[in-house]
Amino acid sequence: MSTNRTKQTIKADILIVGAGFAGSLATLCLHQAGFEVCLVEKGSHPRFAIGESSTPVADMILRDLSDRYSLSWLRDFSRYGSWQKNYPEITCGLKRGFSYYKHDKQYPFSTDEDHTRELLVAASSSNENSDTNWLRSELDAFLVEKVKEYGIPYFDDTDISRCEKDDSWSFHADRGGHHVVFAADLLVDATGTPSFLGNYMNIDSADDGFHTNSRALYTHFENVTPWSEILQQLDIPAIDYPYDPDHSALHHLIEEGWVWMLRFNNERTSMGIMLDQNRFGNNKTISAVDEWNSIIASYPSLRAVTAPAKLAAVPGRIFRTGRLQRCLAKAVGEGWVALPHTIGFVDPLHSTGIAHSLSGVERVVETIIRHWDDNPKLYAELTRYEEGIFRELELIDKLVAGCYRGLHAFELFNSWTMLYFTAAIRYEQQRLRGKVPSHFLSAGDRGIQQMVDDLFQVLQQLTDSENITAGDQHSFRALVKDYIAPYNTAGLLDPGAKNMYHHTAAEL
Ligand SMILES: Cc1cc2nc3c(=O)[nH]c(=O)nc-3n(C[C@H](O)[C@H](O)[C@H](O)COP(=O)(O)OP(=O)(O)OC[C@H]3O[C@@H](n4cnc5c(N)ncnc54)[C@H](O)[C@@H]3O)c2cc1C
Incomplete structure (x- = not known):
């Protein structure tokens, strides 16, 4: 009976729900920035998780988070060499x-x-x-141990069952038969699923609008x-x-x-x-x-x-799984914000997920720090973040859908894939020059958007036709090469490369 149950109230500035790597890192960064934070997980670590292939963009963000929030140990996970040297017990590839x-x-x-x-x-x-490649069960469990080591309240096996909002939030949860109330001003949804916001804020998630x-x-x-x-x-x-x-x-x-x-x-x-x-x-x-x-x-x-x-x-x-594509109708509201993997997902092709999640952690944490004392400004800036994530999902969707369309004619696939590498290299290079682009994969860059939109139309027409000839494929390749020319510092689609690109990597 609930009358026999003890009730515990935990107060924090910010409640983070979901202890995947994104939730744990957001928690650690906000803690380092001086906030009272609390992390809640419905399961317990270690647990199996999919989404393992990292990218250079993810590595760059890890290094920046490490420097900005004085998490020196985090840097080691941004390169295979330092990971092996300092954390060989945490499996990676x-x-x-x-x-x-x-x-x-x-x-x-x-x-x-x-x-x-x-x-x-x-x-x-x-x-x-x-x-x-990250063995998620081990890396995610390690990050949660770090959360505990920093003295941050962490509640696993905790099932939030209802919430109330006044000036601030009260989330009511059950933990091993105990009633726990989490009181916080801001909720960060890092659950990686739309169902939490669906249940408590009536926010819908849909798969329409995706090409993939x-x-x-x-x-x-x-x-x-x-x-x-x-x-x-x-x-x-x-x-x-x-x-x-x-x-x-x-x-x-x-x-x-x-x-x-x-x-x-x-x-x-x-x-x-x-x-x-x-x-x-x-x-x-x-x-x-x-x-x-x-x-x-x-x-x-x-x-x-x-x-x-x-x-x-x-x-x-x-x-x-069923269809993987999904996107929330809303990703930000009064007193809450969702991280990218909660907001939406396209497909594992080209491994965009981890880096997208990290770029969301980076932006959300920075926005909270900058505008914590100015609620309207905080909400306005988080809304800009929301628009950004929607645009990024649209870009990723086209980059991925084009690949599926080209699967049966390898030259088409190959040419279309170069648009992903062009966007990724542009994003990396801008970061390396010290200017963090406003959008993941340079999705806010009008040139990149136009290029992908124009070429997607051409690809759609081509792949809708019955017969795709070798000539069609060569012409498409030439067209892509022309479009990417202003950004193509890596020799993408040079015939001499024979599909073997040794030097696209920036010195990261
Ligand atoms: C099939 C597939 C393959 C993928 N492959 C790749 C890849 O190769 N490379 C890549 O970069 N990305 C990949 N991704 C994407 C990748 O999985 C995500 O980007 C990544 O897992 C997001 O991490 P996260 O910490 O945001 O969320 P998650 O890893 O989903 O963690 C969310 C946490 O929240 C907890 N939680 C959920 N609901 C609640 C609740 N109500 N209360 C409390 N806690 C809750 C969960 O238990 C979990 O621990 C793939 C995705 C799929 C579906």
């Missing part, structure tokens, strides 16, 4: 770049001397300075054969590769969508299959395992990769 391989159903992978069915883009210039229409099957395996071994068995030379492809985010393009392979330092590999529902709908009649097996079985080289593999004990099963 070496990610030197982004690799794409085009497979044909029922045939072993094949290519030619010009790598016409491969694309390798270096994102880091050396192993030491390299980007990483994909869903996922994913898990962790042990003992996955290295892709470089399969290439050797197929006599495919990797002599002019910029890096070992197993040390990258591996994307295998298949008829139904694409497959990711992210290797960690131990026996573990994250694998997922992304399915294009615009073309293949959603087959609910078979189990996730059967669907996984039937897709992998159709691609002999992927079958070879997974032949000796076993499901890792954690998570120990294959997850199957």
